[in-house]
Amino acid sequence: MSWIEERTGVGEALRSLKARLSRPLPQGSAGAVLGSVAIFFIVVQVLSGALLAIYYVPSWNEAHASVVRIAKDVTFGWLVRSVHVWSAHLLVATVLLHLVRVFARGAYAKPREATWLVGVALFGVLMGAAFTGQMLPMDNEAVNGAEVAAAYAREMGMADVVRGGPNVGAPTLTRMFAAHVIFVPLGLIALVAAHLALVGRHRLKGAEPLEGTSPVFLHRLGLSLIGAVGLLATLAIVFPAGIGPPPNAPDAPAATKPLWMFLPVYQAAKKISGPATLLLLLVPPAFLLAVPFLPRRLAVVTGALLLAGAVALGILGAAS
């Protein structure tokens, strides 16, 4: 071991990391593990996604068949796929909780504005990951989802970029695949690194005056990760991801719904069309980016209203 230590200094790096994670925490920071749990889910996604990419075929005609092959024919393919699907849902849920928590504690205020903005960018990339990933299995919902995205893009004059051509087709899938497998991971790595560096620099809100070491965070982190893994494994094994019908199949469902995190936009889009749909897409990110620069009261009230509205729309969308 000392041979490795002399040459790589791994042990020292690990000890330094442990020291950083052993800083004392302020009061009421039980939820400080959320961000770390989110990073764990991102790692799970990258690993399970890499395994899926071994068998997935990003071709308009073969994609669905390759997903069926993974789910049915490949040994433990159903498990890798189920883990990837469930971890995606858990990741978005964790990130949303993390976002709401940071917002509620006002932990985006000076000097942490940059951390918040990087976090918002991270959130956007994750939404992009969810959307592009949803198209890859090429089932009915996938193709319709791509059409809807192209419609939003058209309002911004970027329809070509999303579609890869005059219509949604094979080039669209290729783009979604490249985005999901290359650009999203690159973006995530860069943004997560920046986000962690900033968090480390400023520490958690309220923790600045505290000194010394405390194992509390490590223990909480350990238990949270164990819980997260347990939850993920249980969901993936008890409820394995199903196989949707291919596009144009006779048993295609009458209503195509997007993933749950996009349901508010989906529900609102039922009443709006044309350029007004851009508002649906741009208002939430605009608000999030503006938050550190708004007076606290205004931010909280607007944020609460937007959140309540989104939840309400989401529930309506799910029930419809």
Added chain:
Amino acid sequence: MRADSEPASISRRAFLDRYLFTSLAAAAVTALAPVPFYLRPPPAVRPSRIPLGKASRFVPGKFETFDYGGRGAIALHDGAALRVIDRHCTHQGCDVAWTPAKNRFECPCHGAVFAPDGTPIRGPNDGPLAAIPFRITPEGDLEVGE
């Protein structure tokens, strides 16, 4: 802040730590155990019979390459008989090229040469090129495969 100089608590902590490490390691191994099995591909679908049209069109000199279950193959008439050969070189698997002018197979990778029926003539090889079973139906159609 912490005065942990008591031997009893250190060894207890080390004891717990070792068990914790083992338990976590076991969980990690369980979680990652499926991966090597996942990497092995499922059994391939056996190629079904491939029709190649009328057998009579394979006159001496006529040849046609085709895909046999994802592998390169060729049907040819070498002047003596109709042959259906798998084009995987028995050396290291490159696609051998059929050279009509010399009436033989020539592998572009390391220069192995095979006769029209697959028999090795010279060059590095591990036996003759595989012959693919075929039959001619009563109607005169050539069908390749089991």
Added chain:
Amino acid sequence: MTLLALLLVGLQQQVVRDDQCIKCHEDQAAEVKETMHQRAGVGCVSCHGTDEIVNEKHKRTSAFRPAKLPQIAELCGSCHLAVSEFYWMSPHADAASKDDGEPKHRSSCSACHGYHTTTGASIKTIMNECLKCHEPASHEVVEAGSFFRTMGDYHHALLQLEEELARLDRAPGIRIFDLKGSVEEGRAALRRLRISQHGLDWKRLKADAAASADRTSAAYNALAAREGSFARRFLGLGLFLGLLALSAVLVVRRARTLQGESGS
């Protein structure tokens, strides 16, 4: 009158000729209605011809009235080639060739399949027909009954297999692609058996049917085994969760130990 109209619509290919027959022979026409023959465009003229009837105004001809049984088998066999091959190898053909009017020697196609109704013969129909000439305890009837039971089981197994494959078509974790071909193979084997059974070689027929039934059962059992193996995934989950729970307990104890030491 509606009957006539329907028949005219059905017998499109022979409208010019068959309708003349139908004008008088309504009973026979009613029997042909809704049969496979009618759907395939086989009408009066296909079997009875035209010249004698039309030109000679129903002068009794040697063709089919009364029926010469070997001629019936030849006529049916002119389209149903494969069945005919087997039939001519069978004792039934020997008996029918005697053509001596004896009831026991009327073993031609029409005996089981009728003249105009030409139904596919169900197992029950066949066995009933057998009993019209053969003793119930006779060797032939016993053998035939045994074969038909095997066929029935085989057909049932094939239907079960098909149902299972359809049910598991989109179920994750259960491989079926290598078994899908079994259904087509099974149906082809069934068709071959239905043809070759006209040869009455019961021993061979039973062996063939049993072999096909075995293959089908093997496929069905393979499916069941795969479902079982997939269901055992909960054991793996249980083991994994157990290890996680153990780790969690150890973390908590570690936390408590450290807390006890430092009083923090």
